[in-house]
Amino acid sequence: MERTEEGLTKAIGLIRGLRDEFWQRVKVPGTGEQLNQNLEKAGRVADFFELAELMCIDALHRRESCGGHFRAESQTADGEALRHDDQFSYVAAWEYATDGGKPTLHKEQLEFEYVHPSTRSYK
Amino acid sequence: MDIQVRVWRQPSSEDSGRMVTYDVKDISPDASFLEMLDVLNEKLILDGDDPSAFDHDCREGICGMCSMVIDGVAHGPERATTTCQLHMRHFKDGDVIDVEPWRAAAFPVIKDLVVDRTAFDKIIQAGGYITAPTGAAPEAHATPVPKKDADLACEAATCIGCGACVAACPNGSAMLFTAAKVAHLGLMPQGQPERDTRVIDMLQAQDDAGFGGCTNAGECTTVCPKGIPLTLIGRLNSDYRKALRKK
Numbered sequence: 001m002e003r004t005e006e007g008l009t010k011a012i013g014l015i016r017g018l019r020d021e022f023w024q025r026v027k028v029p030g031t032g033e034q035l036n037q038n039l040e041k042a043g044r045v046a047d048f049f050e051l052a053e054l055m056c057i058d059a060l061h062r063r064e065s066c067g068g069h070f071r072a073e074s075q076t077a078d079g080e081a082l083r084h085d086d087q088f089s090y091v092a093a094w095e096y097a098t099d100g101g102k103p104t105l106h107k108e109q110l111e112f113e114y115v116h117p118s119t120r121s122y123k
Numbered sequence: 124m125d126i127q128v129r130v131w132r133q134p135s136s137e138d139s140g141r142m143v144t145y146d147v148k149d150i151s152p153d154a155s156f157l158e159m160l161d162v163l164n165e166k167l168i169l170d171g172d173d174p175s176a177f178d179h180d181c182r183e184g185i186c187g188m189c190s191m192v193i194d195g196v197a198h199g200p201e202r203a204t205t206t207c208q209l210h211m212r213h214f215k216d217g218d219v220i221d222v223e224p225w226r227a228a229a230f231p232v233i234k235d236l237v238v239d240r241t242a243f244d245k246i247i248q249a250g251g252y253i254t255a256p257t258g259a260a261p262e263a264h265a266t267p268v269p270k271k272d273a274d275l276a277c278e279a280a281t282c283i284g285c286g287a288c289v290a291a292c293p294n295g296s297a298m299l300f301t302a303a304k305v306a307h308l309g310l311m312p313q314g315q316p317e318r319d320t321r322v323i324d325m326l327q328a329q330d331d332a333g334f335g336g337c338t339n340a341g342e343c344t345t346v347c348p349k350g351i352p353l354t355l356i357g358r359l360n361s362d363y364r365k366a367l368r369k370k
Binding site: 027029030033034035037038 | 134135167168171172173174176233234237
């Protein structure tokens with residue numbers, strides 16, 4: 001799974017465009033009086049737009065390669081994944097922002113007391 | 124293939140319903156029955172109509188959500204098949220197909236083809252569980268289970284709780300469902316502590332929920348997508364009598 005800053009920025013723009021189009025053009029048949037499966041589906045699509053955008057924002061923010069997530073800008077001279085533990089050794093939790101504001105990043109620092117992170121080599 | 128479907132449309136449980144005829148054109152014979160309804164619903168949405176509501180989830184025959192009576196048979200004409208696994212190649216070009224919801228007093232229609240199956244949950248809540256702390260998966264040799272019992276328990280456990288048995292029963296009875304749950308737990312060593320209370324409580328919950336009594340009509344096992352055998356009802360009755368004697 002390879003990603004770049006350019007690709008993620010483009011994806012965020014595309015998702016926002018689709019999301020705006022969705023909210024302008026969405027048509028939900030049925031009424032609010034009865035069971036409305038179409039409303040359930042529309043709500044799910046709306047959720048997916050938010051989630052998709054946030055996943056890209058988070059990926060863009062994390063300027064390192066880690067595990068199976070390969071950020072093209074962050075690699076060693078011979079093309080291996082390059083982590084930046086000094087900057088990104090945390091679990092990210094994003095707080096939802098209402099009214100289209102920017103989500104807030106909350107960090108839970110990863111602290112390793114006994115087994116310390118190292119670089120695995122398959123060579 | 125081009126077909127006509129006559130679909131039960133009912134806005135809510137308070138409203139009365141009726142069959143409405145729709146043309147469905149250019150359906151692939153490889154489409155599942157639910158995919159055919161998806162195509163119909165797409166057309167209804169584009170035409171500005173209200174699409175028909177129906178329950179569905181996994182679409183691979185294991186979740187028990189899809190629930191419709193097709194040409195008078197719960198889950199349609201193919202034996203041991205859920206509606207989602209029924210394909211249009213089993214119908215002919217030009218066919219007129221009736222699609223109705225489960226019909227039973229204990230399963231009120233919520234909308235169109237969607238019924239409320241909470242009554243099944245009530246039966247499960249009454250005893251469809253074990254309370255013995257089992258922890259992690261035990262070492263298989265620690266609790267030997269005869270092969271014959273394990274096979275029958277696994278067969279009973281294939282019940283997906285769709286409710287076709289109730290829809291097919293002339294009495295609207297849930298006996299095959301309850302029998303499957305009682306057998307699946309009662310055949311296992313872990314299910315023994317509550318074996319007696321389970322069968323009494325689950326049958327009571329079944330009666331309380333408004334299901335009819337069993338008269339061994341056998342329609343249930345005929346339409347059951349998992350082929351739960353009718354003999355399990357005999358097993359339930361045997362368990363029930365033993366439990367009452369001990370009470």
